[in-house]
Amino acid sequence: MPKAGASAGARGSRGAIKQSRRxxxxxxxxxxxxxxxxxxxxxxxxxxxxxxxxxxxxxPEKQSxxxxxxxxKHRPLEMSAKVRVPFLRQVVPISKKVARDPRFDDLSxxxxxxxxxxxxxxxxxxxxxxxxxxxxxxxxxxxxxxxERLQQLxxxxxxxxxxxxxxxxxxxxxxxxKQERRAxxxxxxxxxxxxxxxxxxxxxxxxxxxxxxxxxxxxxxSRKRRRNAGKDRKHLPLSNE
Amino acid sequence: MVDSARDRGKSKGxxxxxxxxxxxxxxxxxxxRKTEEEEEEExxxxxxxxxxxxxxxxxxxxxxxxxxxAEARAFEEDQVAGRLxxxxxxxxxxxxxxxxxxxxxxxxxxIRVLRGHQLSITCLVVTPDDLAIxxxxxxxxxxxxxxxxxxxxxxxxxxKKGTQGQPPGHSSHILCMAIxxxxxxxxSGDRSKLILIxxxxxxxxxxxxxxxxxxxxxxxxxxxxHQLYSTSHDRSVKVWNVAENSYVETLFGHQDAVAAxxxxxxxxxxxxxxxxxxxxxxxxxxxxxLVFYGHQGSIDCIHLINEExxxxxxxxxxxxxxxxxxxxxxxxxxxxxxxxxxxxxxxxFWVSSVAALLNTDLVATGSHNARVRLWQCGEGFRQLDxxxxxxxxxFINSLKFSSAGDFLxxxxxxxxxxxxxxxxxxARNSVxxxxxxxxxxxxxxxx
Numbered sequence: 001m002p003k004a005g006a007s008a009g010a011r012g013s014r015g016a017i018k019q020s021r022r023x024x025x026x027x028x029x030x031x032x033x034x035x036x037x038x039x040x041x042x043x044x045x046x047x048x049x050x051x052x053x054x055x056x057x058x059x060p061e062k063q064s065x066x067x068x069x070x071x072x073k074h075r076p077l078e079m080s081a082k083v084r085v086p087f088l089r090q091v092v093p094i095s096k097k098v099a100r101d102p103r104f105d106d107l108s109x110x111x112x113x114x115x116x117x118x119x120x121x122x123x124x125x126x127x128x129x130x131x132x133x134x135x136x137x138x139x140x141x142x143x144x145x146x147x148e149r150l151q152q153l154x155x156x157x158x159x160x161x162x163x164x165x166x167x168x169x170x171x172x173x174x175x176x177x178k179q180e181r182r183a184x185x186x187x188x189x190x191x192x193x194x195x196x197x198x199x200x201x202x203x204x205x206x207x208x209x210x211x212x213x214x215x216x217x218x219x220x221x222s223r224k225r226r227r228n229a230g231k232d233r234k235h236l237p238l239s240n241e
Numbered sequence: 242m243v244d245s246a247r248d249r250g251k252s253k254g255x256x257x258x259x260x261x262x263x264x265x266x267x268x269x270x271x272x273x274r275k276t277e278e279e280e281e282e283e284x285x286x287x288x289x290x291x292x293x294x295x296x297x298x299x300x301x302x303x304x305x306x307x308x309x310x311a312e313a314r315a316f317e318e319d320q321v322a323g324r325l326x327x328x329x330x331x332x333x334x335x336x337x338x339x340x341x342x343x344x345x346x347x348x349x350x351x352i353r354v355l356r357g358h359q360l361s362i363t364c365l366v367v368t369p370d371d372l373a374i375x376x377x378x379x380x381x382x383x384x385x386x387x388x389x390x391x392x393x394x395x396x397x398x399x400x401k402k403g404t405q406g407q408p409p410g411h412s413s414h415i416l417c418m419a420i421x422x423x424x425x426x427x428x429s430g431d432r433s434k435l436i437l438i439x440x441x442x443x444x445x446x447x448x449x450x451x452x453x454x455x456x457x458x459x460x461x462x463x464x465x466x467h468q469l470y471s472t473s474h475d476r477s478v479k480v481w482n483v484a485e486n487s488y489v490e491t492l493f494g495h496q497d498a499v500a501a502x503x504x505x506x507x508x509x510x511x512x513x514x515x516x517x518x519x520x521x522x523x524x525x526x527x528x529x530x531l532v533f534y535g536h537q538g539s540i541d542c543i544h545l546i547n548e549e550x551x552x553x554x555x556x557x558x559x560x561x562x563x564x565x566x567x568x569x570x571x572x573x574x575x576x577x578x579x580x581x582x583x584x585x586x587x588x589x590f591w592v593s594s595v596a597a598l599l600n601t602d603l604v605a606t607g608s609h610n611a612r613v614r615l616w617q618c619g620e621g622f623r624q625l626d627x628x629x630x631x632x633x634x635x636f637i638n639s640l641k642f643s644s645a646g647d648f649l650x651x652x653x654x655x656x657x658x659x660x661x662x663x664x665x666x667x668a669r670n671s672v673x674x675x676x677x678x679x680x681x682x683x684x685x686x687x688x
Contacts, residue, residue, distance in 0.1 A: 076531040076568040081492040081523055085476060089496050 114171060131157050173203065331600060332506075336547060340646060341603045341617035343679040346629040355391050355672040357384055361654020362670055364639045366420045366427070368441065371643045374650055375427060375441075376672045377415035379658075383429060385444060386672060388648075395444040409437065409446035416658070417501075419460035421467055426483050428469055430457025436471055438483055448486045452479060459502025461510060470510040470523075474498035478512060478523055492523055494530045503545045505599075511551050513543035520553055520563060535561055535570040538591075541659075544604075546597040550622050552604050558589025560606050562622045572618070572625045578608035593657060596640035596649070605649055607637025609665060613651055613675070631675055635668025649675045 102108045134154050141147045177194070185191040194202070211217040316322050330336035360379035367374050373394060374386045381399035386392070400410030413432035420427050420441055427439040436450040436457055455474035462469055467484040476499060480489040497517040504510040508525045516539045522531040538557030545551045549565045560577040561570035578590035590608040597604045602618040604625070612630040619626060631649075639652035651673045655665050 074567050074569070076522070076533050076565070078529050078531055079494065081478075081494055081525075081528050081530045084493050085496060 113167065117168070117171075127157070127161070131161075170203065173206065332548060335549070336600045338601045339617075340598065340601045340679065341615075341628060344603065344615065344628065345678045345680055347631060347676055347678065349632060351676050352631070352633070353391055353674040354669065355386050355674070356669060357386075357393055357396075358382065358670045358672075360670060361636065361656045361658065362638055362652035362672060363415055363654070363658040364418045365641060365650060365652040365672060366418050367641050367643050367650055368420060369422055369424045369644055371645055371647065373441075374672060374674075375418060375420065376639075376652055377411075377418055377429060378654070378670065379414050379656070381411040381413060381415060381431070383411075383415065383418075383427075383439075383444075388674065391674075397439070397444055409449070411435070411437065413456075416456060416458050417460045419462050419469065421462040421483070422464040426462070426467060426469075428460050428462070428471075428483070430460050430471060430473075432456040434473070436460065436469075436481070438469075448483070450481055450488070452488055453477070455498070458499055459512065461502050461504040463504050463508065463510075464506035468508075470502055470504050472499040472502045472512050478502070478510065480525060490525075492525070492528070492530070494521055494523075494532075495519070500539070500541045501543050503543055503551070505545050505548055507548055511543055511545060513540040513553055515539045515541065520551070522565060531565065533563055533568050533570075535563075535568075535573060541591070541593060542595045544595050544597045545599075546602075546604070546618070546622070547600050550618075552595050552597050552618075554592030554595045554606055556591040558592060558608075560592055560595065560604075560616070560625065562604075562618060562625055564622060571622050574616075574625045577606055578610045578612070578614065581610065591657070594637055594640045594652075596642050598642045598646050599644070601646065603642075603646070605640050605642070607633075607640050607651060609636045609657070609663070611635075613637055613640065613649070633673060633675075635665050635670075636663075647677060649677055651675065 100107075131154070134150055134157065138147070138150045138154060141150060177199075181191055181193075208217070211220050327336060355374075358376065358378035358380060359382075362376050362378045365374055365376040367388075372388055374388060375383060376386065377383045383397040384393050385395040387394050397410055398408070400407055400412050402412040411429065411431045411433075415429050415431045418427065418429045424441055426447070427441040427444075428436055429439070430436045430453075434451065434453045434455060434457060436453070437446060438448040438450065439446055450469075450471075453471065453473040453475055454477075457471055457473045459472040460469065462483075467482060468489070469481040469483050470478060471481065472478045476493070476495040476497065478492040478494075478499070480492070481487065482489055495512065495514050495517050496519075498515050499512050499517075500515040501513040502510055509522055510525070511520065511522045513520055518534060518536060518540065520533040520535075520540060520543060522533070524530065536553065536555040536557070536559055538555040538559065540553050540555045543551055543553040546562075550571075551563050552560065553563065554560050554577070558576040558578060558580075560574045562572040564571045576589045577592055580587040580589055582588045590610045592606050592608050594607040595604065596606075602622075604616040604618060605613055606616065607613050611632060611634045613633050614630050615628040617626050617628050618624065633651055633653060635653040635655060636657050637651050638654050638658035639650075641650045642648075643650070653668060653673055654670050655668045657663065
């Protein structure tokens with residue numbers, strides 16, 4: 001185009017005068033100085049969005065992220081001078097110690113006995129070692145307060161161990177039942193779920209078997225009868241005679 | 242060809258050739274004309290002609306620049322312009338005359354000691370004409386001294402507590418004083434929550450301002466006006482108009498008792514927050530405050546150097562220079578007056594007073610280590626370098642420079658102005674006038 005050529009030659013001589021014409025290929029700042037051909041070209045090239053952007057001015061994305069000046073960080077804080085300072089005010093910054101109970105903390109998650117036992121398996125060894133220690137201590141102190149204390153400690157440890165064993169057995173039982181159910185369901189039978197009372201009966205049956213094996217059935221049953229008798233006696237009406 | 246070049250030069254200026262053409266057709270005729278000329282240039286201009294034209298352009302530009310420079314120089318040398326420039330710089334807080342280097346250490350015999358108070362001096366002010374000094378002490382009296390003769394011009398005695406119908410006066414420790422920049426009013430504040438206004442010339446009592454809820458700890462007049470700023474241990478800053486005997490407003494923000502206050506000609510005041518740990522600049526027309534942090538101990542004293550910078554001292558021995566654009570100090574000098582105490586249990590000397598010569602780089606600090614230390618502020622107030630010490634025994638409870646910078650006045654006491662933690666028996670409760678002599682300026686080489 002003759003216009004563009006002339007402008008290219010004349011630019012060198014007209015350094016001071018503002019250049020209103022531009023070279024072909026420059027991005028125009030304004031649609032006002034674009035010919036119709038150029039507008040059509042822009043539309044076809046960039047699509048309607050680009051055209052709208054040029055028409056509307058700078059795109060909003062360029063405007064929104066304002067560069068955060070580093071110097072603003074060092075400026076003094078400006079506050080209102082009319083706000084009364086409250087009576088309970090912070091003169092020296094003190095951070096309050098937040099007390100956390102992991103038992104009731106959401107961060108600890110839900111208690112799942114199986115996972116708990118699995119992850120804290122290593123504690124069993126430590127408990128066994130401690131039991132050995134207590135037994136050794138017991139050998140040293142055969143009488144007196146120390147002896148009693150150690151006895152109680154040992155008893156407690158043993159009971160805890162037994163309780164853990166029981167828990168484990170129950171878990172295993174539950175797991176076995178679950179697997180049975182799953183196998184049956186897979187085979188094609190309808191899945192069935194036991195009631196809580198039925199589960200308790202099953203557990204009781206297992207316990208009977210165990211007791212019979214270890215021959216403690218009689219003592220267990222007699223103790224149970226005695227306890228139940230005592231409880232029943234409480235419910236009877238009081239007799240003055 | 243040369244003629245065409247000249248013609249083009251004239252048409253660029255848009256000058257005489259276009260005068261006869263009507264205004265309507267001017268724009269239309271210019272545009273096609275320019276294209277024609279461009280085409281002509283393309284075809285006819287040779288390299289030499291182009292060089293010639295460019296050289297002429299360059300010479301023209303040089304000539305214009307030289308003319309502008311000459312104009313600027315002429316303006317600078319003008320006296321009025323110089324003065325105006327100074328005023329603008331002063332307003333913006335950038336005027337700084339470096340006088341610190343010229344100050345000579347005074348001989349101990351040159352220091353004049355004015356004795357008259359019975360208890361420790363707590364505060365003092367110098368009248369703007371440098372002729373008199375007002376000093377107040379723990380004995381609740383105010384004494385007006387003459388600088389030249391050293392005699393007492395007037396004594397405002399202590400008033401007895403409670404009973405009415407007496408000559409007005411203070412009945413508790415006077416913690417602060419201020420004098421207006423025209424030397425008319427003197428204001429004094431004490432521990433019984435009162436601000437008393439006196440006429441400076443005759444020491445007549447004029448007004449009493451009540452309103453504070455605790456001891457008044459800082460007072461300052463705004464330069465050029467009769468507006469008084471006061472602060473107190475009740476954590477508020479109050480604005481009063483002394484000429485009209487009225488209260489204007491209260492500003493809040495400090496978290497603990499305020500220790501000191503200072504103001505210059507802007508409608509701003511600056512307070513030292515004590516245990517609060519903050520220095521606050523109060524912009525009164527905008528009802529806002531700027532908060533600065535930086536000291537570790539309790540900030541006890543503050544003084545404005547110019548409109549934009551201030552110096553403060555704390556009870557951990559540190560002295561800090563502040564600028565309004567940075568929340569932390571520009572310069573911090575720890576243990577400015579050294580350490581004292583048993584080995585292993587050393588504590589820094591508390592900085593009990595600071596003073597600065599207006600619009601210069603000279604700062605003075607006082608403590609109770611038997612010397613007043615003078616400092617020079619470095620470039621842009623980013624440095625604080627000690628100059629020399631002036632030996633003066635006792636608690637330096639107040640320091641003030643004279644307006645001309647000829648002398649420094651120190652209020653000395655046996656006890657700290659706020660309490661009785663220590664007592665220096667060797668000290669004398671007095672006002673000391675320390676002359677600051679300047680080295681004669683070296684002769685300009687080549688004159």
